[in-house]
Amino acid sequence: MSTRRTDVTPRSAATRRRRRPARRLELFASPAAARTAAAIDDVEQAEQLVADLSALIDAGLVAPVSDPIATARYEITEDGLHA
Numbered sequence: 001m002s003t004r005r006t007d008v009t010p011r012s013a014a015t016r017r018r019r020r021p022a023r024r025l026e027l028f029a030s031p032a033a034a035r036t037a038a039a040i041d042d043v044e045q046a047e048q049l050v051a052d053l054s055a056l057i058d059a060g061l062v063a064p065v066s067d068p069i070a071t072a073r074y075e076i077t078e079d080g081l082h083a
Helices: 033-058
Strands: 062-064 074-076
Touching: 033 062, 033 074
Parallel strands: none
Antiparallel strands: 062 074
């Protein structure tokens, strides 16, 4: 009777990985200033896009279209084509 386990594949010394100690992270660490500034710029640009879309809808140049695949879709109206 063999005592060798067959459910575990043997690993050679070349395939073993040395485990690194975990990095310490601050509990309430703030993101880097560059990342914070980029995120604020993204938010401002997104708000500007929504404001622009609202203005186009209010002017009647763009209208919402029902599309079963997309959650929100807009098309240019006839007035928008001639503007």
